[in-house]
Each structure stands twice: as structure tokens, then as C-alpha cells.
Amino acid sequence: MLVREWEDLPDAIKKESVRKYYNTLNKKRLSLLNKRVFDIILAILIFIILSPIFIIISIAIKIDSKGPIMFRQVRVTQYGKQFKIFKFRTMVKDAEQLGGQITTKNDSRVTRVGKILRKLRLDEIPQLFNIIAGDMSFVGTRPEVVKYVEKYSDEMMATLLLPAGVTSKASIHYKDEEKLLVNANDVDEIYLKDILPKKMKYNLRGIEEFSFLGEIRIMFGTVLAVTKKERSRERNF
Template sequence: MILRKWEELPIEMQTDEVRYYYDILCKKKLSLIMKRLFDIAASAVLLMILSPVFIILAIAIKIDSSGPVFYRQERVTTYGKTFRIHKFRTMVSNADKQGSLVTVKNDSRITRVGNLIRKYRLDEISQLIDVLLGNMTFVGTRPEVVKYVNQYMPVMRATLLLPAGVTSEASILYKDEDKLLDGAKKVDDIYIEKVLPGKMYYNLKSIEKFSFMKDIGIMFKTVLAVLGKDYVADKAGEAEFANSIEKEGLQV
């Protein structure tokens, strides 16, 4: 994994805000190489080991509801490139045309099998395919849809210096984000104005402190979070970051 030259970045990323994080990553070339080598080796091995699970989930999804096995929504990754993510389908077919692009608690679009899959985060394991292909990495900013990326403030675009991730510090601390959106009349507005800035605080902080070993640590924390362990969020840091970007006019 090698960073592009600064002048080769998309013009919207060539800002002072992004440059700060770019310069940090330029000093972490060995960790970036190790990160990609680990992604290739680990995803290939896990895909082979988990192939029986893939088959079982595929059969269960097809029996439970009509539609494809995978949910292939368009997401954004490195340098603003779009790709179609692999997620085991947990909602009715064409769910994104029947409501918000984010999922809320007790979402009526979630299927019976989908509820079980989401409970244990099994819908995410199919993203091993995306990791192997290089569209994603194990640890990095969760891939957003184009609609939300278009709302990024300049500093948020620094997260596009690295591939989108299967897990992250933000996804651990916001593992129950559907509860935060529960009951909201305008889910998309609340997500962009309230949830996204909070997650971005941790995403940017992770880039600032990036190292290969820190990535491994986040993977272990993810396993513990899935098993039920709770981690304390830095609400003061989130609030400070939210206030700083609010001055720049983050809007839907």
C-alpha cells in the first residue's frame, strides 16, 4: 500500500487540512506495506476457513426472503473511488429504495434471518472479498455512501487517503448507532449532522496515530466488542471536533 504523490490526489483532497494527515502517513511507509500484506494473507486464509459459513448464510438468506444473497451498495473508498460492497443481505430486497440509507433500531426492512446475522455482525464477514480485492482493509474508516461523502468537510476527506475498513475505533464506539437514530423523523439529517461528526473524530484520530500494530489492537477490540464488551467514548473530544466543523457550516 503506497500513497499517491500529493499532486496526484483528487483536487478536492489537495487542501491544508488533508495535507496534515498526508504528511503523517508518508512517514509510515513500512506500516502501510505491512498493512496491505496482512490484508491479502489474512483475507485469503479467512475466506477459505469461513467458506462453510458463507454457504450456510447464503442458503438461510435465500430461504428466508426473495432477493440476492449479497447487498451490493455503492460505497466510497481510497481517493474517492467508488466500489460495490459485499455484505450479506439482512433486509428485504431494494430496502434502500424504501427508506433511509442508514438502519435504525427495529427497522421493519430487516428480515428474520437478517436480525440474527446483524446481531453477531455476520453480514460484515463477506467484506473479506473486498479486502482481498484491495477496495477495503481490515482497519479503516467505514465506507460511506456517495451521498454522505459529498457532505464531507475538507478535513474529513483525509479519511480517503486509506482504503475503507471493515472495522475501526469509530465502529466499535458506535456499534449501536441504530439506537441513536431510533425515532428520528429525518434520519439522514440526524446522521449527517450528529452521528457522522462523532465518528469522524475517531477516524481522523486513528490516522494521526496510525501504525500496523495499532491496527491489530483495534481488531482484537472489535472481537471483544462483538462479544459484549463496552468501551468508553471520548465525548469531550467529539464535542470539540463537532464545534470546530460546525463553524465551517456542515449541512445536509
């Protein structure tokens, strides 16, 4: 995983408040290389193993509602690069035109199959393609849409020193983010002023404490969090 020289960073990222995070990562080049090799190998293996499920989900989406199988949206990753994230479509066609880019609990735009995919986080499976391409990693700051990145503070820009991730400590702690926005009059305002800054504290601390083994623990923690959440729902039911 390439660490650019400080002088070669985009001006938007080359801030003094970012330098300490850069220095931390610059000392861990070998761990970052291991992280990239691990990402590629694991992503390919998981795709091979889950390919039958991939086909079943694709068929279910097409039967359930009109629209494409994949949802693609422009997000921002390492060094401010824009890319299109892959997800299984969980909402009705043209959902963004009907209600914005953030989903709340009981959002009427979510399809029947989409509810199941979101609950089990199976909608994230196609991001294996993003990982193989190098735009994402298994662990890292979740990629935001451009309009939210434009609102980042100088320090928050440090999260763009690494590729965006499928999961992170912030993702685990905010796995029920949709519930926090259910009664919000202005979803964007609540997200930018309240939720995003809190998530960024976890993300920035993750850079300071970065280690390859630490990221493996986060991956296991994500699986446990999703499993625990599902078991809790079954008990309540």
C-alpha cells in the same frame, strides 16, 4: 499500500487541512505496506476457514426471503474511488426504495435471518472480497455512500487517504448506532449533523496515531466488543 505523491491527489482531497494527515502517512510507508500484505493473507485464510459458514448463511438467506444472497451498494474508498461493497443481504428485496439507506433499530425491513447476521456482524463476511481486491482493509474508516461523502468537510476528506475499513475505533464506539436513530424524524439530518462528525473525530485521530500494531489491537477490540454485546444480551434475556 500505495501512497500517492501530494501533487497526484484528487483536487477534492488536496486541501491544506488534509496535508498534516498526509505527511503522517507518508512517513509510514513501510507500515502501510505491511498492512496491505497482512490484509491479503488474513482475508484469504479467513475465507477458507469460514467457507462452510458462508454456504450455510447463503442457504438461510434464500430460504428466509426473496431476493439475492448478496447486497451490493456503491460506496467510496481511497482517493474517492467508488466501488461496490459486498454484504450478506439482511433486509427485504429493494429495501432502499422502501425507507432510505440508513437502518434504525427495529427496522421492519430487516429479515429474520438478517437480525441474527447483524447482531453477530456476520453480514460483513463477504467484505473479505473487497479486502482482497484492495478496495477495503480490515481497519479503516467505514465506507460511506456517495451522498454522505459529498457532505464531508475539507478535513474529513483526509479519511480518503486510506482504503475504507471493515472496523475502526469509531465502529466500536458506535456499534449501537441504530439505537441513536430510532426516534429521529429525519435520519439523514441527524446522521450528518450529529453522528458523522463525532465518528470522524475518531477516524482522523486514527490517521494521526496510525501504526500496524495499533490496528491489530483495534481488530481484537472489535471482537471483544461484539462478544461483550452478545453476552450482555444473553444476561438481559
